[in-house]
Amino acid sequence: MKVTIVGAGNVGATCADAIAYRRIASEIVLLDIREGFAEGKALDIMQTQTTLGYNTKVSGSTNDYSKTAGSDVVVITSGIPRKPGMTREELIGINAGIVKTVAENLLQHSPNAIVVVVSNPMDTMTYLTLKATGLPKNRIIGMGGALDSSRFKCYLSQALDKPANDIQGMVIGGHGDTTMIPLTRLASYNGVPVSEFLSSEELEKVAADTMVGGATLTGLLGTSAWYAPGASVAYLVDSILHDQKKMIPCSVFLEGEYGQNDICIGVPCIIGKNGVEKIVDIKLNEDEKAKFAKSADAVRAMNADLKSIL
Numbered sequence: 001m002k003v004t005i006v007g008a009g010n011v012g013a014t015c016a017d018a019i020a021y022r023r024i025a026s027e028i029v030l031l032d033i034r035e036g037f038a039e040g041k042a043l044d045i046m047q048t049q050t051t052l053g054y055n056t057k058v059s060g061s062t063n064d065y066s067k068t069a070g071s072d073v074v075v076i077t078s079g080i081p082r083k084p085g086m087t088r089e090e091l092i093g094i095n096a097g098i099v100k101t102v103a104e105n106l107l108q109h110s111p112n113a114i115v116v117v118v119s120n121p122m123d124t125m126t127y128l129t130l131k132a133t134g135l136p137k138n139r140i141i142g143m144g145g146a147l148d149s150s151r152f153k154c155y156l157s158q159a160l161d162k163p164a165n166d167i168q169g170m171v172i173g174g175h176g177d178t179t180m181i182p183l184t185r186l187a188s189y190n191g192v193p194v195s196e197f198l199s200s201e202e203l204e205k206v207a208a209d210t211m212v213g214g215a216t217l218t219g220l221l222g223t224s225a226w227y228a229p230g231a232s233v234a235y236l237v238d239s240i241l242h243d244q245k246k247m248i249p250c251s252v253f254l255e256g257e258y259g260q261n262d263i264c265i266g267v268p269c270i271i272g273k274n275g276v277e278k279i280v281d282i283k284l285n286e287d288e289k290a291k292f293a294k295s296a297d298a299v300r301a302m303n304a305d306l307k308s309i310l
């Protein structure tokens with residue numbers, strides 16, 4: 001099984017590393033526009049094979065898409081990350097052109113691939129990829145909810161002082177500082193609602209920290225995060241390639257689900273070999289429904305900026 005990752009920067013290379021050492025794919029191609037960069041990252045990853053004990057083939061390419069031919073999954077991480085004080089939405093001017101060109105190039109060589117979009121503003125870049133390529137909606141998946149949910153569970157585990165893997169929880173809505181919706185009502189500690197252990201003030205703090213999780217890391221690092229983003233992409237690719245049918249919140253095209261149309265936004269999905277196999281329509285309460293509608297309004301307003309490129 002072959003995976004191509006475009007953008008061999010922080011997120012792309014970390015994701016390649018995780019896919020390789022977890023043996024999720026048999027072959028990985030890293031592609032970047034920067035001369036020699038992807039080749040260097042691929043060689044460095046390949047030199048962990050004997051110490052980490054895997055045989056996945058990892059190669060790099062400087063903008064030669066013929067090397068990506070026949071990929072089962074392609075991941076788009078190319079573009080610029082934000083700097084402290086910026087929003088993800090401010091990246092649209094540069095990233096939209098990059099994502100559109102990269103998606104078109106990838107599909108010329110891998111016409112049957114499932115496309116995972118990571119570049120920000122991710123929901124709008126996912127919508128752009130869908131509109132620009134005309135691919136069926138099940139084959140375009142925006143990665144954001146998997147990451148936001150892992151941050152949500154991390155903050156919950158800290159507040160509860162319990163292991164993160166004993167926590168369940170999901171974040172839906174847009175992948176933005178103000179558009180994410182951590183579903184605190186449905187989060188649990190081994191099946192017991194977290195509200196049994198945390199006060200509403202404590203839960204509100206967990207939700208607020210989750211929403212600005214990416215901005216907090218950007219402030220600390222000077223550029224945006226990569227370990228958890230890379231691992232979240234690997235988790236999603238694993239569910240696709242191994243047909244795991246995991247329920248993962250992903251940014252997907254809605255046609256009536258959650259009361260929305262003509263938009264890509266985060267909702268719980270069953271992810272398997274066909275990409276998005278099902279959108280799970282969970283019952284939201286009135287407050288959650290209102291938050292979702294507001295989040296969709298903000299994502300739709302951002303999509304309007306694509307007029308000049310579509």
Ligand SMILES: NC(=O)C1=CN([C@@H]2O[C@H](COP(=O)(O)OP(=O)(O)OC[C@H]3O[C@@H](n4cnc5c(N)ncnc54)[C@H](O)[C@@H]3O)[C@@H](O)[C@H]2O)C=CC1
Binds near residue numbers: 031082229
């Ligand atoms: N959806 C999500 O949850 C997340 C999204 N991101 C986004 O992912 C993107 C990448 O972030 P980083 O890896 O930290 O940035 P980075 O700057 O480390 O890497 C980006 C790479 O893209 C390459 N690139 C630029 N234009 C290209 C083109 N036309 N073709 C091929 N490669 C090209 C650059 O040379 C660079 O190596 C950013 O837009 C960031 O905001 C980052 C983390 C999480």
Ligand SMILES: O=C([O-])CC(=O)C(=O)O
Binds near residue numbers: 082147224225
């Ligand atoms: O914060 C950013 O700009 C990158 C990103 O999407 C994340 O880490 O959630």
